[in-house]
Amino acid sequence: MSEKNTVSRRKFLGIAWGGSLALVFGQAAVALLKFIKPVSAGGFGGSIYAGKVEEFAIGSINRILAGRFYIARNEDGILAMWQKCTHLGCAVPWVEEEGQFHCPCHGSLYNKEGEVIGGPAPRPLDIFPVSIKSGEVWVDTSQPTERSKYDPSQVTDA
Ligand code: FES
Incomplete structure (x- = not known):
C-alpha cells in the first residue's frame, strides 16, 4: 500500500467521523431549539x-x-x-x-x-x-x- 493511499484513507475516516459528529450535534441542536423555542399560538402556552x-x-x-x-x-x-x-x-x-x-x-x-x-x-x-x-x-x-x-x-x- 502506498503512502498516498494511507493518507487518503485517513483523510476519508476523518471526514466520515467529522460528518457523523456534525450530524449528531446538529440533531441535538435542533432538538434543543425545539425544546426552548417559545410556544406559538395554537399550542399550549398560546x-x-x-x-x-x-x-x-x-x-x-x-x-x-x-x-x-x-x-x-x-x-x-x-x-x-x-x-x-x-x-x-x-x-x-x-x-x-x-x-x-x-x-x-x-x-x-x-x-x-x-x-x-x-x-x-x-x-x-x-x-x-x-x-x-x-x-x-x-x-x-x-x-x-x-x-x-x-x-x-x-x-x-x-
Ligand atoms: S401531585 Fe397530585 S396529589 Fe400530589
Whole structure:
C-alpha cells in the first residue's frame, strides 16, 4: 500500500467521523431549539381552539389534549381548568365513574369545578381565560389563574 493511499484513507475516516459528529450535534441542536423555542399560538402556552359551544353539554367534563386543560360546562357557563395538580404538578385525570378529578400521584380529589374535596392539594385547579367567538370556544393558556374556590364569575357565559 502506498503512502498516498494511507493518507487518503485517513483523510476519508476523518471526514466520515467529522460528518457523523456534525450530524449528531446538529440533531441535538435542533432538538434543543425545539425544546426552548417559545410556544406559538395554537399550542399550549398560546390560544387554543377547544371546540364549538354546542359540543360541550351542560354537566360535562371534556379533556382538550392539545391545551392540557379541561372544559367544564355547568349552568353558569364554561370553565377551562388546567390539568396540572396544584399539589406537585401531576396531570390529573377526570374519572367519570367517580364523578371527580382524581390525581394518581398522591390522591388529591377535585370536584367538577376543580375545587379540592380531598388529598394534599392546596387549592383548586388553576383556570384559563375563555372567550367565545362565533360559537367557538377559545382558551388562552398563557395566563393560568390561581383561585381559592369556585365562583360563578370564573365562567364564560355560553
Ligand atoms: S401531585 Fe397530585 S396529589 Fe400530589
